[in-house]
Amino acid sequence: MDTTKKTIIVFSGDLDKAMAAFIIANGAAAMGDEVTMFFTFWGLNILRRPDGKAGRKGFLQGMFGAMMPKGSAKLGISKMNFGGMGAPLMRRVMRQQNVSSLEELIDTAKEQGIKMIACTMSMDVLGFRPEELIDGLEFAGVATYLGEADEANVNLFI
Amino acid sequence: MDTTKKTIIVFSGDLDKAMAAFIIANGAAAMGDEVTMFFTFWGLNILRRPDGKAGRKGFLQGMFGAMMPKGSAKLGISKMNFGGMGAPLMRRVMRQQNVSSLEELIDTAKEQGIKMIACTMSMDVLGFRPEELIDGLEFAGVATYLGEADEANVNLFI
Amino acid sequence: MDTTKKTIIVFSGDLDKAMAAFIIANGAAAMGDEVTMFFTFWGLNILRRPDGKAGRKGFLQGMFGAMMPKGSAKLGISKMNFGGMGAPLMRRVMRQQNVSSLEELIDTAKEQGIKMIACTMSMDVLGFRPEELIDGLEFAGVATYLGEADEANVNLFI
Helix, strand or coil, X not given: CCXXXXXXXXXXXXXXXXXXXXXXHHHHXXXXXXXXXXXXXXXXXXXXXXXXXXXXXXXXXXXXXXXXXXXXXXXXCCCCCHHHCHHHHHHHHHHHCCCCCHHHHHHHHHHCCCEEEXXXXXXXXXXXXXXXXXXXXXXXXXXXXXXXXXXXXXXXXX | CCCCEEEEEECCXXXXXXXXXXXXXXXXXXXXXXXXXXXXXXXXXXXXXXXXXXXXXXHHHHHHHHHCCCCHHHCCCCCCCHHHCHHHHHHHHHHHCXXXXXXXXXXXXXXXXXXXXXXXXXXXXXXXXXXXXXXXXXXXXXXXXXXXXXXXXXXXXX | CCCCEEEEEECCCCHHHHHHHHHXXXXXXXXXXXXXXXXXXXXXXXXXXXXXXXXXXXXXXXXXXXXXXXXXXXXXXXXXXXXXXXXXXXXXXXXXXXXXXXXXXXXXXXXXXXEEEXXXXXXXXXXXXXXXXXXXXXXXXXXXXXXXXXXXXXXXXC
């Protein structure tokens, strides 16, 4: 078993949980670990391009797509969201404390070569096409995740 | 260490998280892994029989039991639930995309011999008796979970 | 690899999830395992002293601090919270079923020598100083967590 590999399933699309996921992932990569992040369900919202064209979709998928946050900048927080006001407040406090923003964390993850996989089954369900998501992703299903997890010594579900 | 064993603690009683848990569990079992799912707290709601008689309970337990979803078909989703409307919409989209329903996933889990354990301490707290839950479960506590996790190479909390 | 070590990231500040975390941690410690709990984001609320003086803080941090639950006794539950009424009801049912309270579980964790680490980055963001938190904690960041996780055979994110 390779003790220098980590996997994180990013199920949540909340700003605070997304940040936790990327902080752990980037920390591990900085320590020399190989890291795989597997984005599924609401976690895919983190990866949406703000300017992504939706294209033709079924009615329900279109409705889901229109109501879900369009990219990392639009995410809410899991507690004290106050109808969307909590996230910008938390972002401001973090900036004051010199904590990297989620967008910076995502850039760092890419620079460090963290493997970011978008779950294809969830993409089908939510109606997301690859071109609606940010660059640099791989596309795969649960079998790929399980193969990665089998080689890792830390596997988290966030 | 047996590298072909996985455990999942299913704490959440949300439809979307329950589906994620069963999709991972069934995927691992299909790849030849031994899988144990440990249902605790709200996760027990996934296992309630829709037709289960409640029997005599304390007042608070009866109240909790009456207000919690009675089985997999009644679960809400963790985001965009819209007072219960989100779950049937998500189920419809999934059916359109040929994703198995939660009930089919549970059946597959049983067929594949996945060990499903109901947490006895949580059953006491929520006032669930074994006959109120679906067939094919084992009943045990946290020590049993820990014994299983010690033999596994992937352990998730959902 | 040391097969008798466990780590739990406690991200959630909900009563039910906090109890799950401590029940697993205490169970593992009782079976002879070394256990590390890493409290981050909302999970820090579990560790706040009810009588802790807040001291000087920035405006936003003060606001967050004032609105967040001040210690384990004030936590809500993740489902059926009913504006705060759910937590005392759940506590009452648990007492009837002879389940230890969260405060007893925390005491047991300390007695069993479980290592409880408060995430310093989250403390900075939420504006918590060490003296506002309960005694017996260590203070460290994600690199320390990762070092502990590398030595463990079960790593959960709650």
